[in-house]
Each structure stands twice: as structure tokens, then as C-alpha cells.
């Protein structure tokens with residue numbers, strides 16, 4: 488049987504001075520899926536992301552990416568292997584244009600040792616790829632605007648384009664619709680669906696209707712531990728999940 492697990496954690500645990508923020512979390516993210524990590528405030532979602540990107544060292548447990556142990560890898564090494572968190576490396580420069588921002592991200596991916604952009608032809612290739620990426624996130628018509636001039640939702644789309652420039656195989660999205668109005672939420676949801684066609688996505692998201700629309704699998708964390716896992720239809724009826732969210736079992740009110 489083909490093993491389609493792209494990312495796996497085994498008994499992943501993180502303690503902060505004796506406080507267990509992530510407790511024995513074993514996850515499997517399958518290739519080609521959109522996998523959501525949800526849970527009430529303080530459940531440990533951000534800490535799990537920080538462990539996966541190696542921003543924080545794990546106290547116990549293991550992280551395997553494509554079957555290889557990355558528990559002790561450096562953050563840059565993890566990103567280089569294709570596990571990239573949006574907004575991690577990809578800062579948006581406010582006074583560069585939209586196009587320039589994507590070009591900078593592409594140049595960074597190529598590295599400074601490789602004198603790629605010194606030739607005209609290479610620069611053209613870079614522009615071509617930047618144009619493709621902008622089209623993917625619906626920013627083609629905004630390419631000459633300064634990043635600072637973009638409305639909030641569009642700025643997040645630009646951040647996504649600069650992340651895609653790094654060619655992630657597994658894209659970690661940290662609350663992609665946070666702080667957005669209804670219209671932007673719809674646009675970003677569609678965008679995630681599009682970029683996930685040829686990638687795997689693991690996302691932390693508070694907006695449960697976005698989670699319902701996008702996710703193949705949902706893992707619910709509560710107080711650092713996995714409480715439930717499955718498709719939305721199952722999760723939204725799970726009594727323990729409902730209780731963790733609102734302390735009662737009223738499905739409509741919670742999920």
C-alpha cells in the first residue's frame with residue numbers, strides 16, 4: 488500500500504516551565520488534503536505550528552516529514568524541504584510594488600550565491616513566474632501598486648503569493664481569514680481552494696464556516712490534546728467537541 492502521509496507527529500509534547508501546552512499529539516497529514524487544526528483559545532494550535540516549523544523545540548515526541556525525522560532540523564532547513572508557513576519568511580515590503588514583492592521572494596528562493604538575476608534572460612524568467620503567481624492570487628491587475636496601498640484582504644493574498652514563491656509542498660496557514668470582512672473571507676477561501684489543488688495545506692482557522700468549506704480532515708485540540716479528528720460532518724456533531732467550545736451540547740450554537 489502506498490503511504491500517502493506527508494507529515495506525521497508522534498506523541499508531540501511541549502512544556503513551558505511545567506505547563507503542558509501540547510500534550511502527546513499524534514497527527515497525520517495526508518498528501519493532497521486540506522487539514523484544519525481547530526480548538527478553543529489556548530488549545531495549543533499556535534504552539535503546534537511553532538513546533539512543526541521548529542521555531543520551538545519539542546519537549547518530547549517526533550516530527551516526520553516525508554518519512555524523515557525533522558524533530559531537530561533547523562527552521563530554514565524545514566522550509567527548504569518544502570514545509571513552509573505563510574507569513575513566516577515572507578514579509579511584505581510596504582514600499583515595494585506588488586510585483587517587486589513577489590520578485591524579491593523569488594530571488595530569495597534562488598539564493599544569493601547563485602547569480603541568477605544578473606542576466607537579462609533570467610530576469611525575464613523571474614518576471615514570468617511572478618506574473619503567474621500574481622494571477623494565482625488574483626492580483627494581476629494590482630501589480631504596479633505599492634503593497635502599502637492594498638486593502639487588507641489583498642495584502643494577505645500578496646503574502647500568500649510570496650509564500651508560494653518558495654514552492655511549498657506543505658503550506659501551513661496561520662488563521663488565513665483573521666480580521667477579514669465577509670467579502671475578503673469568501674475570496675481567500677476560494678484562493679486557498681485553488682492553491683491547494685497541487686499542494687497539501689495544514690491550517691489553523693477560527694472561522695468554522697471556512698473550516699467546513701475547505702477541510703477534508705479536522706483535528707480538534709483542547710487543552711493541548713487531540714479531542715477528536717475527522718470530517719466536518721462528524722466533528723460538528725461530536726459532543727466532546729461541542730462541550731470544549733461552549734460548555735454545552737447545542738450544535739447550532741457552537742459549530
Ligand SMILES: Nc1ncnc2c1ncn2[C@@H]1O[C@H](COP(=O)(O)OP(=O)(O)OP(=O)(O)O)[C@@H](O)[C@H]1O
Pocket residue numbers: 503506508526527528529530531532533534535
Ligand atoms: N512561550 C510560552 N510560554 C509559556 N506559555 C506559553 C507559551 N506559548 C504558549 N503558551 C501557553 O500555551 C497554551 C497554548 O497556547 P497557544 O497559543 O498554542 O494556543 P492557541 O490554540 O493557538 O490559542 P489561540 O486560539 O488563542 O491563538 C496557552 O495556555 C498559552 O498561554
